Structures are given as C-alpha cells and as structure tokens.
Amino acid sequence: MLQSLLFRSLRFLYHDGEFILTDIGGRLPFGSFPSFEDAKPLEKIKLGFNIFDWKNFSFRKKVGFKNLESGTYLVKIYKENPTFGNDRKYIGFKIVDVKEDTKISIFCRPQGAAHVSVFDQHEKGVEDVYVRLLYDDTIIADDATSPNGFVEIDVPCSLTNTYELNLLYKGFIIHEEPVKLKYIRSNIPLKKTIDIKLYDLQIKLEDTWGLTIDYSLNPVLTSNEMDEQIWIPGEYVSDGWYLFENLYPATYHLDVQHKSFLLDEDIIVDNSKEITLVFDAAYVVEITTLDSRGMLLKDTTIVLEREGENIEKKCDEEGVTVFSIPAGVYTLTMYHDNEIIGKRKINIISDRSYEIVTNKEPIFPQIIITITIAFSAIAALLFIRKKDHVSLLKICSIGLALLSIVLPWWMLTSSSSSPTVETIQNMYLIPGNLIKFTTTPSVIAGEVASASLPELFSDIIMLFSVIIFYRLFTCYDSLNR
Secondary structure: OEEEEEOOOOOEEEEOOEEEEEOOOEOOOEOOOOOOOOOOHHHHHHHHHOOEOHHHOOOOEEEEEOOOOOEEEEEEEEEOOOOOOOOOEEEEEEEEEEOOOEEEEEOOOOEEEEEEEEEOOOOOEOOOOEEEEEEOOEEEEEEEOOOOOEEEEEEEOOOOOOEEEEEEEOOEEEEEEEEOOOHHHHOOOEEEEEEOOOEEEEEEEEOOOOOEOOOOOOOEEEOOOOOOOOOEEOEEEEOOEEEEEEEOOEEEEEEEEEOOEEEEEEEEEOOOEEEEEEOOOEEEEEEEEEOOOOOEOOOOEEEEEEOOEEEEEEOOOOOEEEEEEEOEEEEEEEEEOOEEEEEEEEEEOOOEEEEEEOOOOOOHHHHHHHHHHHHHHHHHHHHHHHOOHHHHHHHHHHHHHHHHHHOOOEEEEEEEEOOEEEEEEEEOOOOOOEEEEEEOOOOEEEEEHHHHOOHHHHHHHHHHHHHHHHHHHHHHHHHHO
C-alpha cells in the first residue's frame, strides 16, 4: 500500500511512464456505509456519524493506493478548479520506490511553464519533437511540438530542483540541457528556442533490368545512433521514388524486404539527396515449348520483353528454357527458324512454370498422310485393274484409319470479330491430347487442355487408339489371305 499525505489534492499514479491509477485526496475519508432500515432517529444520527473514518482524520489531504506491485512509481498532483484559470494545475510530484507498505509526504508548489520552440535551417517549425522534462532520470512532464514547432511543458516550480530538458526527434536526442523553474516561472514562462538541421532523402528502387518495380514495397530507415530505435517508413511518390522527409543528420540503415528478398544499405544523410538502388529480386521462370499437338519442340528461341528491354535464350535439348527475371508483366515471343510460332503475356509474381503450345506443326503427320495417300492410290489402281472391289474397299478402309490416327479426331472452332478472337480445340489420338489454341492480334498460344481433364478421359482415348490399330491389323491380315 502506498499512502500519500498532501497539502492539497492527489490525482494520478504512474509506473514505467504509464498511467495506472487515479484518486481524489481528502482530509476525512469515508468508512463503510451502514443500513438505515428500521433505525430510530437517534440511531440514524449515530450511524451517519460513523460513515466517516475518524481514526484516519488529517489536516492534510491524503489518499492511498492498494495492492501495488513492487517497483518505482511517480505520483503526480493536480489542483482542480484553481482560483485563476480554467485548467487544472500541476503542483507536485514525487518518485517513490515501493517495496513494502510506504507512506510519503508531498509538498505542493505553484505550477511553472517552459515554452520550447524548435526550428529547422529554413526557420520552419518542426512538428512531433518529443519534449521532456526529467528529474532523477524520470520523465516528469512531456509533450510533442505542434505543426509550428511550439510546445508548452508544465511542471511544479522549485527553488532547488534542477530538471533536465530533453528533446527527442525520430529516435534521436537532438538537444539536452539542465534547467531550473523557479517561482517566477509561474508567471513568466521559461523560453527556449532550438535550431536543428533536417534533410530530405529520396530513394528510387529499380529492379535488375533498371525498370520501375511494379509491386508495392515498404522501405524503412533506422540508425544505430538513435537513443530510442524506431523504424521510419518512406512515402511512395511515383515511378519507384520513395520520400523520407525531415531526417536528422546521421548514418541510416535502409531495409527493404519483399517475400524472401532483402535489400540492406547504409546511407549517410548529411544533406538532401536523391539516390537510386537496385532491388535484386528475381524469380525463376521455366518455359516448355510444345508444338501444335502438345509434343516437345526443340530448336526454339524465347524472347521476353518488358518496357523496351528484352532478354533472349535458346531452349535446351528437352525444349525447356529457364529465365531468372524480376517481377512484372512480360511479352513472351517464341521463334523457330526466325519465324514467330507463339506469343502471349505472362505476369511474373513468383517462380512459375509454363507449357505453351505453339502453331508449329510436327512433320510426322505430313509424312504419314503423304505415304498413306500415295500407298492407297497405288493400291487402289492395282485393285481396280484386277477388278477386286473387296480388296479396294479394304485398302480404302486402312487408309482412312491411318489418316484418323494423325488427323484431329474432332475439332471445335469459335470466333468473334470485336475483338478479333479465334479459338480452336482439336482432339488428337497421337498423342492423346486435347489442344486449345487461341489467336488474337496480341496472342498466338495454346495449352494442353486434356491435362486438366480426369485420367479416365486419357484412358478412353488410349483405348480408341488400341481399337483402331487392332482393326488395321485385322484388315491387313484379311487382305493377305
């Protein structure tokens, strides 16, 4: 329990700089309130007299705080409804180390004032300077400067106490000095004017291509020279520029983080400056080039273009091209023998893999079609000369079956004129892929749609292929008999 004896009134109790309790001091505290039911008039007078705790009567006002934890506390005393003025007056304080039940006395004094103004090198008021008055390393009063750089700090006057005037700005101690607030400061405030230099820092963040980063970043500054370390955020301006306003001269540490990528940079701020930094955040993009049937296509060249910058690579032996590029929207163009066979936009925000179907036709269907037509035509002429109509029909059936293997099993086409869009879906038996291909003025690309279909669909296509091959064999066998 902490009990204070006051000449005037007690209001607030603080611990570690935080307000925890409040109370009103009095000379005669109340006791318990009895019940007046069924009491006679004289008994009511006696019970009413016992409401007051006469044993703890004092000519000085006092108050008690119960069930406090051990620690150092600051007791502040304010006088409500003063004779002059409307605002309460800060008239006393005491710092007390509570380890057991403790009783203290606080002598109250008139309130004094310190007027502090803070200006930069351009004679402009500095806002949000944390102005503090300390006594025995404890903050007795504090407040922040207004937009015009002014603040008034009120504390009890004292003939003997020396306060420490301490100014904190964005984590830095920018000024400190001992001051006295004698009784004259209750009428004439102590005035202090502090001049400091502040600078602006503008940082442009670019990716490894030297282009503006498309996604949002949150660069922050801190410094080992700060008395209280804080993180100062940058304000996004435009085109990758971030502004840090009104920085106190020091060596700062810049921290920019996005996902697993981190940029660390030490920056000396001794004047207003603009700097450009590269944020090295690159993602792995794997592109697999496929022909019009969804089969791997080799000997292709991939070009990625973004805002006038581009990178070019040839695919490997498996038709795969791997890039390490910063995030952004790219135009992907695929070439084969210097001819464009595919084109589309890709949006890179993480590691990605793409399988892109091009309009490059494989050569084996053309070979099979040519051989089948030639063979069927020769065989048909021979059977016509022999007038073997049954064999002629069989050879025609074999030719059609062979063509059905390499030609689309079925085809679905849709298009629109505004905007110009054409989408073709082809179902092939060899390989068993459903291909969806889209053509617009800016897109020439497709995908293997069957990859997203159930496995049963692929099994059925395979079954059809087996049936066709079986029929081809039976037809050929019967042809030889």
